[in-house]
Amino acid sequence: MGFTNHFDARGKSVIVAGGSKGLGQELALQLVARGADVTVLARSLPSLKETKRLMEQHLLVPGQTVDCQSLDLTDKAAVVEYISSLDEPPWALVCVAGGTAEEIGFLADISPDAISSCMTKNYVSSAYIAQAVLKRWVTPTSEQKSNRVDSRHLVFTASTAALVSVPGYAAYAPTKAAIRSLADILRQEVLMYQSVPPIKVHCSFPGTIYTESFFQEQQAKPHLCKQIEGTLDDKGGMTAKEVARLTLQGLDRGQFFITPDFQTRLLLNNMRGPSPQ
């Protein structure tokens, strides 16, 4: 029995939305190392340029290309304009932008603005670009109609916080539950488009990742939140490299629901209940 790789990125174009730092940057580098043509999107130019430089060091095959583009994923007009400007839509879109460094805290302690900004930076930043890419995928060009094109992939990044409700993540956890809900709905909607190559939807649920944002978030995180999630003394996490590797492994296996760590897999199964998969 052979192993089928459900996510063979070699020679394919991939957009990593939120790919200039942390988990997104690691995903971009590992995708380049697998031979994909990767474009990373983020707002700040210096980290985009640095990521492009790092990507160039991971190139695998002759002719492979890497690129970066400054884009605010929460600006719907800019997102639509950028995706419309592409000659071809990407083979895969990986949505990673988000975090909660500025909005961490109990609901009674944070500002009303934290509620909306957290939803915008996590949910809206993924939903706009996912919609723009989907619209292009479901409008096939004549070229795509005649050539068989491999399945396309839409990858969302939620969090363990979407599955377990930890005080301190009042602004953040609902945004990740929203991403999970969007992924669940899209997984069904894409089944309607039988005239185009199949679209596969995936959603990953990482636990703590040691990124710049995580350490920033730790500064303002309530002690109780750290106790429950196991991040006292900044412990209890995984490196972005490891989480990226396990995320790609989940995609290789064709998983819809990707859980990089064991605890999150237990939580997922607890939530799913004893019903068969």
Ligand SMILES: NC(=O)C1=CN([C@@H]2O[C@H](COP(=O)(O)OP(=O)(O)OC[C@H]3O[C@@H](n4cnc5c(N)ncnc54)[C@H](OP(=O)(O)O)[C@@H]3O)[C@@H](O)[C@H]2O)C=CC1
């Ligand atoms: N770190 C952790 O412990 C965990 C993180 N996650 C999730 O993983 C994802 C990545 O987290 P992490 O690596 O820590 O995040 P980082 O803050 O390190 O990186 C976020 C990336 O997204 C970009 N970005 C943010 N906002 C926008 C925007 N409006 N438009 C375009 N790009 C944007 C940033 O670049 P720029 O600011 O220049 O735009 C950066 O490249 C997030 O969705 C987070 O919620 C899930 C579980 C745990």
Ligand SMILES: CCCCCCCCCCCCCCCC(=O)[C@@H](N)CO
């Ligand atoms: C059977 C298993 C028992 C499980 C016990 C409950 C454990 C709760 C773990 C919650 C971890 C939440 C991490 C979210 C990190 C995140 O998304 C932010 N840091 C983003 O920046």
